[in-house]
Amino acid sequence: MRLTIEHHTQYVYTTPVNYTIQQLRLTPQSGFGQHVKYWDIKVQGQMHEFEDAFGNTTHTLVVDTPHTELSVTVVGEVETGVNDYSQEQTLPLTIYLRDTPLTLADASIKDFAMAFKQKPIDDLMHALVQKVGYIPGATEVTTTAVEAFRLEQGVCQDHSHVFIACCRSLGYPARYVSGYLFTQDGSLMQSHAWVDVWFDNAWQSIDVSNGCHAGETYVRLATGLDYRTASPVTGMRSGGGVEGMATSVVVNQAGAPIHQKHKMNQIELLKQAQLIQQAQHAQQ
Structure with missing residues (x-):
């Protein structure tokens, strides 16, 4: 099965963020029954790739200029169900x-x-x-x-x-x-x-x-x-006030129609993040 993935994460802040650093475990590897056809991460900052202690492909993202928004976009295609379960066991x-x-x-x-x-x-x-x-x-x-x-x-x-x-x-x-998990109805x-x-x-x-x-x-x-050591995104920031975050994930069979009700464009995602931010700000 060939699966395409679009994963968008949008952050907004009430005041400028001076510095952001994140660890992104958003890159799959071939092996263990899957083969990565292509994969791309787009971010507004500098990325450094390395392999963590558990063998995960990881990127350190640094944004060291003032910002009130931050977006991370992942797009790729992975073939699953392949007869390749080779994955080096790096730890006992x-x-x-x-x-x-x-x-x-x-x-x-x-x-x-x-x-x-x-x-x-x-x-x-x-x-x-x-x-x-x-x-x-x-x-x-x-x-x-x-x-x-x-x-x-x-x-x-x-x-x-x-x-x-x-x-x-x-x-x-x-x-x-x-x-990620693919379901026929996109649920x-x-x-x-x-x-x-x-x-x-x-x-x-x-x-x-x-x-x-x-x-x-x-x-x-x-x-x-656990979650902390395998989380797709972890990080910290300096400044920013109240944060609002919204995500959009679409997993689909390659070539099949996309479940449009689950797909948000960048403007819609930004609006959702702002609404979440406003609700959190009102609670404080």
């Missing part, structure tokens, strides 16, 4: 047993996971998605696995963190995966997250939110111990 598997604040398992998570110690990994996946419902807006990017498990609700990021916590508590190395036009777990002597890619294994409709961007 034991690294993926390390706890992080976002994936730490408490007694409740450990007890829940222990019931699946001698069972197929899919059984744990299905039980978890039944336990923690998919409820957009119920959590934040800072929500931990323990908090999401206690709330019994969250989104793909939370499902991934709880599943990782369960797997590591059982002694299975697990890592967070960020990327999930946003960044997505799932998990690689080392089970039966191989990496198995598990999408807990959708109760399935990740396959040819998925494009992986980056992996890490």
Whole structure:
């Protein structure tokens, strides 16, 4: 399957930003069932490419002139479902047993996971998605696995963190995966997250939110111990006042009509970012 991706991120600020620095993990790599046909990132600043500790292609973006807007645009095409699973393992598997604040398992998570110690990994996946419902807006990017498990609700990021916590508590190395998901009806036009777990002597890619294994409709961007180490964009700025941010993601089969209802042009995206900024400013 040949998938095209357009991912636009627009930032606006109430006062000028003096300096912005971001880490962009927005570049997929060939291997692990996918082949990158082409990929391009457009930004208003200087970019430096490097490979992070987890083997992700990463760019440091620096904008050192005053700015009240910032946009990041990604456009590319990836062929999925290819018979190429070569991806150099840069770290020992034991690294993926390390706890992080976002994936730490408490007694409740450990007890829940222990019931699946001698069972197929899919059984744990299905039980978890039944336990923690998919409820957009119920959590934040800072929500931990323990908090999401206690709330019994969250989104793909939370499902991934709880599943990782369960797997590591059982002694299975697990890592967070960020990327994109294609759906025929265009219903999930946003960044997505799932998990690689080392089970039966191989990496198995598990999408807990959708109760399935990740396959040819998925494009992986980056992996890490948790959201923070695999997030598509992280960074900081000096100045700027109140920030407004809006994103537009379109994942489509190459050559097929684009779901126009999910595609925003730059002007529409800027207006949405400004509305979000105004709402946040009014709350302060």
